[in-house]
Amino acid sequence: MSDSSVPILNIGSKAPVDNDKPSLDDLLDKAISALYTTRGTTEQLCFRTTAEVMLEISDVIDTDLSSIAKWMQQHDCDTRVIDGTLCWVLYDSRDPSRL
Numbered sequence: 001m002s003d004s005s006v007p008i009l010n011i012g013s014k015a016p017v018d019n020d021k022p023s024l025d026d027l028l029d030k031a032i033s034a035l036y037t038t039r040g041t042t043e044q045l046c047f048r049t050t051a052e053v054m055l056e057i058s059d060v061i062d063t064d065l066s067s068i069a070k071w072m073q074q075h076d077c078d079t080r081v082i083d084g085t086l087c088w089v090l091y092d093s094r095d096p097s098r099l
Helices: 026-032 048-056 065-074
Strands: 045-048 079-083 084-090
Touching: 026 065, 045 048, 045 079, 048 065, 048 084
Parallel strands: none
Antiparallel strands: 045 084, 079 084
């Protein structure tokens, strides 16, 4: 007798996907958007390397440089080269009175 509530997996098939678990893109959206926007005022302007962004969100999400760079590109973040280092042009989204 088979219990129909238990998924039957064929050999070589992947385990069922947990649809309640947020995707990496969703986690990056929340983590990066909590700190930065792609548009803002001159007072909010800041330049960050991919490594700096990764460090800032490391307490929220464990990710790698390429995932962050991909996210930035998908969200049309501008870049500038400052002293030979590629930086993202970002705008601080946090309330300045709370910094």
